[in-house]
Amino acid sequence: MKFGTKVIHAGINPDPGTGAVMTPIFQTSTYAQDAPGQHKGYEYARTQNPTRSVLEQNLAALEEGRFGICFSSGMAAMDSVMKLLSPGDEIISTNDLYGGSYRLITKVYGKFGIKAHFVNMSDTAEVKARINDKTRLFWIETPTNPMLNIIDIEKTCALAREHGILSCVDNTFASPYLQAPLTLGADMVLHSATKYLGGHSDVVHGAIVVRDEKLAEQLYFIQNAAGAVPGPQDCFLVLRGIKTLHLRVERACQNAERIAHFLNGHPKVSKVYWPGFPSHPGHETAKKQMRHFGAMVSFVLKEDQYAAAEKVLSNTHLFTLAESLGGVESLIGHPASMTHASIPREERLKVGLTDSLIRLSIGVEDVEDLIEDLENALK
Numbered sequence: 362m363k364f365g366t367k368v369i370h371a372g373i374n375p376d377p378g379t380g381a382v383m384t385p386i387f388q389t390s391t392y393a394q395d396a397p398g399q400h401k402g403y404e405y406a407r408t409q410n411p412t413r414s415v416l417e418q419n420l421a422a423l424e425e426g427r428f429g430i431c432f433s434s435g436m437a438a439m440d441s442v443m444k445l446l447s448p449g450d451e452i453i454s455t456n457d458l459y460g461g462s463y464r465l466i467t468k469v470y471g472k473f474g475i476k477a478h479f480v481n482m483s484d485t486a487e488v489k490a491r492i493n494d495k496t497r498l499f500w501i502e503t504p505t506n507p508m509l510n511i512i513d514i515e516k517t518c519a520l521a522r523e524h525g526i527l528s529c530v531d532n533t534f535a536s537p538y539l540q541a542p543l544t545l546g547a548d549m550v551l552h553s554a555t556k557y558l559g560g561h562s563d564v565v566h567g568a569i570v571v572r573d574e575k576l577a578e579q580l581y582f583i584q585n586a587a588g589a590v591p592g593p594q595d596c597f598l599v600l601r602g603i604k605t606l607h608l609r610v611e612r613a614c615q616n617a618e619r620i621a622h623f624l625n626g627h628p629k630v631s632k633v634y635w636p637g638f639p640s641h642p643g644h645e646t647a648k649k650q651m652r653h654f655g656a657m658v659s660f661v662l663k664e665d666q667y668a669a670a671e672k673v674l675s676n677t678h679l680f681t682l683a684e685s686l687g688g689v690e691s692l693i694g695h696p697a698s699m700t701h702a703s704i705p706r707e708e709r710l711k712v713g714l715t716d717s718l719i720r721l722s723i724g725v726e727d728v729e730d731l732i733e734d735l736e737n738a739l740k
């Protein structure tokens with residue numbers, strides 16, 4: 362099955378009881394048993410829910426995996442991966458990681474004796490140099506947020522495998538339409554389904570997809586034991602969002618390309634980060650592992666100060682000033698004070714995340730209107 366068919370059909374069948382074409386929202390906490398232990402595969406809704414099962418199967422197919430495991434948020438999904446580790450284990454991750462992921466690794470798991478090294482993961486040699494006999498996990502995010510650096514998934518995951526290290530790719534920014542990390546050697550793929558998968562800024566949800574049955578068993582165990590499960594209504598919303606994933610991401614990528622070129626030629630802009638430019642250091646890798654270059658664009662103003670950024674941020678009308686990304690509507694954000702406020706300023710500046718850096722999540726509106734909106738705000 363090709364991608365555009367999978368989003369609509371994979372794991373999804375009309376409800377056997379009623380023929381309902383749309384997967385019903387099974388809003389129940391428990392299920393009747395015929396005799397003790399005799400049930401239809403569903404006992405208690407933390408452990409199993411039919412709406413969630415359909416979504417888990419659909420996600421597994423989209424990511425070219427075998428098992429999908431859903432959570433109440435992207436962070437809850439990541440938290441479950443972290444629970445695979447033990448005190449003394451070490452992680453290697455990227456130095457411009459999503460702020461919430463950085464916070465979970467350092468502030469929550471740091472005190473349980475898990476040590477993390479944050480390096481420039483675009484450089485495989487830097488990653489290799491940090492490997493020791495305690496390294497258990499590579500945490501990869503590509504494209505990175507908000508600098509849009511590209512990490513070579515195939516090379517980095519091969520390095521992990523060579524050393525018996527687990528690898529997890531946060532595929533939130535690309536979506537499974539653009540990039541399939543499991544086919545490139547990753548052990549786990551993670552999504553904040555809050556973003557492109559849900560796609561309509563109306564739900565918070567997370568998921569992991571894997572191929573290995575043992576790993577899946579461990580993650581299902583954690584899902585049930587810790588209980589950060591999504592409700593059935595949230596699963597329904599993600600399922601409904603996924604049906605147009607390919608159409609939305611395709612259009613958003615086309616819009617992003619136009620906007621990246623518009624900003625690149627603008628007199629008030631000093632730098633545009635978008636992996637589609639041949640001058641972008643990760644361009645060739647992006648071309649190799651992604652279908653398009655994504656719908657996220659970041660840029661820095663010539664007047665590299667917060668006050669200048671603030672003027673742009675408060676003067677757009679179509680671009681809404683808000684956290685998050687990946688919805689049908691375009692958003693504008695200021696990582697230094699919003700999504701990445703939990704990262705110390707000197708750490709931010711080291712990776713180029715300056716005070717005037719603005720991040721755009723491009724939606725599916727008419728691109729001429731979006732460009733006009735940015736033009737006016739920059740004026």
Ligand SMILES: *Cc1c(COP(=O)(O)O)cnc(C)c1O
Nearest residue numbers: 434435436459531533553555566
């Ligand atoms: C939003 C996001 C997360 C966290 O997901 P939530 O659903 O907000 O918990 C993790 N990684 C990336 C790249 C994100 O953008």
